[in-house]
Amino acid sequence: MSTIISGESGSILLGPNFERYRLTEQPPFDLWIEDEEGYLGVKMSGFHGGSGGLERSLRCVFDRYDLFTPSGDKPQFLDLGSNIAVQVIWGAHHGWDSYGIEFSARAHQYGLHNIAKAVAAGFIDEQNAHVALGNFYPQTFARLERKRRREMVSSDEYLDRDKVPEIGYISHWQREINRFEKETTNENPYKKLGLDLGDVDLFYHYQVQPYELVMSFFTQFAKTGAYLLFSRSLSDEPNASDSVVCVEKCWTILGKHYVMDLWRKVE
Numbered sequence: 114m115s116t117i118i119s120g121e122s123g124s125i126l127l128g129p130n131f132e133r134y135r136l137t138e139q140p141p142f143d144l145w146i147e148d149e150e151g152y153l154g155v156k157m158s159g160f161h162g163g164s165g166g167l168e169r170s171l172r173c174v175f176d177r178y179d180l181f182t183p184s185g186d187k188p189q190f191l192d193l194g195s196n197i198a199v200q201v202i203w204g205a206h207h208g209w210d211s212y213g214i215e216f217s218a219r220a221h222q223y224g225l226h227n228i229a230k231a232v233a234a235g236f237i238d239e240q241n242a243h244v245a246l247g248n249f250y251p252q253t254f255a256r257l258e259r260k261r262r263r264e265m266v267s268s269d270e271y272l273d274r275d276k277v278p279e280i281g282y283i284s285h286w287q288r289e290i291n292r293f294e295k296e297t298t299n300e301n302p303y304k305k306l307g308l309d310l311g312d313v314d315l316f317y318h319y320q321v322q323p324y325e326l327v328m329s330f331f332t333q334f335a336k337t338g339a340y341l342l343f344s345r346s347l348s349d350e351p352n353a354s355d356s357v358v359c360v361e362k363c364w365t366i367l368g369k370h371y372v373m374d375l376w377r378k379v380e
């Protein structure tokens with residue numbers, strides 16, 4: 114595995130753009146969702162990662178057009194679990210063909226609403242932002258996921274209390290996710306989006322799924338040269354594979370644990 118640790122030359126996430134995005138520009142519309150019930154244990158919000166660190170990392174990668182080999186006329190971004198479509202909107206704002214798949218019907222509806230607000234505010238071009246309701250794991254994969262996640266949730270690897278500060282949310286997440294998985298329609302979200310997984314240049318997942326499964330999905334379906342930006346919230350590790358390399362790790366919790374991992378498919 115070749116790894117560039119944060120701060121070294123050649124760094125993507127901690128390059129000059131990371132500074133540029135320090136004072137994260139707020140879009141000219143409100144991304145907060147007034148919803149008492151909230152989701153995944155927290156009030157729905159359009160702002161992630163303390164000082165917006167997760168968005169900053171993502172926007173640094175969006176800025177590096179030179180890294181990507183788009184199949185069409187612009188690079189394609191796919192948010193695996195797009196929730197209220199905040200990152201889809203940032204991708205579209207940076208000129209990407211930006212897609213999201215989400216299996217919570219409520220979050221998906223808010224996502225559509227936010228995209229409409231962003232278009233109305235002139236922040237994005239309508240043609241650039243697309244979201245669909247459904248499971249981002251293709252059907253055969255979804256079966257594997259259910260089985261594997263049940264095993265993992267009870268393991269120490271997944272729930273290391275020393276490494277995951279916000280541990281209290283995790284069991285709540287898992288209950289919610291089990292529910293969405295059952296409720297989700299069998300319709301293929303990729304078909305609805307007209308999206309071919311083999312054309313996606315950048316995948317993103319803000320972790321609620323086991324790392325190993327997202328990596329194995331990426332390894333199996335992404336084209337050579339595609340990137341996966343993985344924002345960690347659990348303490349599990351992916352399996353090593355010859356077909357992906359870790360390009361960069363950055364953003365630490367308490368100076369100990371990397372949060373953002375950038376992977377590239379190499380064969």
Ligand SMILES: C[S@@+](CC[C@H](N)C(=O)[O-])C[C@H]1O[C@@H](n2cnc3c(N)ncnc32)[C@H](O)[C@@H]1O
Nearest residue numbers: 194195196199214215216217247248249250319
């Ligand atoms: C922590 S939120 C991240 C939201 C968004 N990516 C962001 O960064 O703003 C994770 C989202 O993934 C969704 N999700 C998890 N597994 C999924 C799956 N297999 N298919 C579709 N959505 C999924 C959850 O419902 C949740 O809305």
